Amino acid sequence: MSEFPVATTRAPGIMGVDWEDRVDFARLREYRIGRVREQLENHGLGALLLFETSNIRYATATQIGYWAFNKGERWALVTRSGRPRIWDFGSAAKAHRLQLPNSFDEENSIGGNTGLQGAIGPEAGLHARAAAEIAAVLRDEGIAGEPLGVDMAETSVFLALQAEGLTVVDGQQAMMLAREIKNEDEIMLLSQASAMVDGVYQDIFEALKPGVRESDIVGLAHARLFEMGSEFVEAINSIAGERCSPHPHVFSDRMIRPGDQAYFDIIHAFNGYRTCYYRTFVVGRATQSQRDAFKQAREWMDDAIELVRPGNTTDMIAKVWPEAKDFGFVDEMDAFGLQFGHGVGVGLHERPIISRLNSLDDPIEIKEGMYFALETYAPADDGHSAARIEEMMVVTADGPQVTTLFPCEELLVANEY
Secondary structure (H helix, E strand, O other): OOOOOEOOOOOOOOOOOOOOOOOOHHHHHHHHHHHHHHHHHHOOOOEEEEOOHHHHHHHHOOOOOHHHOOOOOOEEEEEOOOOOEEEEOOOHHHHHHHHOOOOOOOOOEEEOOOOOOOOOOHHHOHHHHHHHHHHHHHHHOOOOOOOEEEOOOOHHHHHHHHHOOOOEEEOHHHHHHHOOOOOHHHHHHHHHHHHHHHHHHHHHHHHOOOOOEHHHHHHHHHHHHHHOOOOEEEEEEEEEHHHHOOOOOOOOOOEOOOOOEEEEEEEEEEOOEEOOEEEEEEEOOOOHHHHHHHHHHHHHHHHHHOOOOOOOEHHHHHHOOOOHHHHOOOOOOOOOOOOEEEEOOOOOOEEEEEOOOOOOOOOOEOOOOOEEEEEEEEEOOOOOOEEEEEEEEEEEOOEEEEOOOOOOOOOEEEOOO
C-alpha cells in the first residue's frame, strides 16, 4: 500500500490563546465574504439571496442551532458593497446584534418570516412582505434591475420576488464556487473536526464486541463528540453483519455478533466545519473474504489519493474506481455515493463531486486549497460483508495531506479472540 503524507496542518485546539496563532475568526469572516463578493462579480449578479443554512453561515457567520437547518425561516442578502444582511427567526436577530456588534445592528439584522414552510399561508402576506423588504434594499443600493441570485427557496417566495419585478436566477453555483477553496482558518477547523473523530474511533474500536448494538455505537459517538466540543452531530452511520452489503446508509438496533464486519461514518460539525469519515472493523475474528474486501477498498483509495494534485482533474480519479456493474450494481446512478468524492466545508457535499456518474463527462480541475473526502466500498465474496473507507484531505502544492488519521492501512480486528 502507498504511503501518503498526513496533515501538517494543525488541529488548533478549541480555546483561543495569546501565546500561539490559532484560528483567526475575524480573518475567517473577511475571507469568506470576500469570496462571496468575488463570485457576485464573476457571475454578473447584483446580489445573492441565501436561504440554505450552510450558505448563510458562510456569508454571515451566524447560526441559531441545527433545529433551523434548511427550514427556509431565515435568509441573508449579500450585495457587492453593502453590509451583509440577515433576516432571522424572531429574537435571534436581536441576539446577533448583541453577539456580533461590529457586524450587525438594527438595520442589517432584523426578524423575518416566510410562513414556516407553508404553515402560514401566502394570504397572510408574509411572503409579499419579505420580497418587498428585499426589493427595497436592492433599490436603495441601485441594483434592483440586476439579476438576483437565489440559492434555494420555497416556490411561494420565488413567486413573490418575481411579483416585485426582480429577475431571479440561480445563485447556488456562485456560492459553491465561493466555498470551493479553503483558507488556513477553515483548514484548521476541518483538521480539528477530524481529530475529534480520530478519538471517537478509538472508543468505537474498544467498545466493539458481541452483544453491542449498532445503535449503542451511535449513542457512544454522539456522547464523545459533544464532550469534545462538537457543535452538531448530523449522522452516525453504524452498519454491521449482513447489513453491510448493500449499504443501507442508516443504523438499526441489530446486535453485533462474533465475526461481523462493521463500518461507520461519522458526520459532525465543529465551529460549522464538517467531517465525513468512514472506518471498517471486524469483531473478534476476520475471514479471508473480509480481509480481501478491505484490501480492495484500500487499493482503490490509494490509487485515487495518488492523483490528488493541483492541475489534475476529477475524471482521472473517477477512472481508477470500478464501474458499477463490477461490484454488483446496475449502473452509476444505482451505485452513486459508494466510489465517491466530495468537497467538505460548512456543507457536507461541496465542490468537487467526484464519481463516474458525473466526472467523466464534466471534469473539474483539482486546485490547491480544496478540501475533500474520498470514499471507497468493496463488497466481500461471502455475499454479506463489505468494507467502507473514507479519507479527508487538503490539496497542497505538493499533493494531498490526509487529515483522517485513525489507522486504516489494514483491517483492524476489535477484541480479537
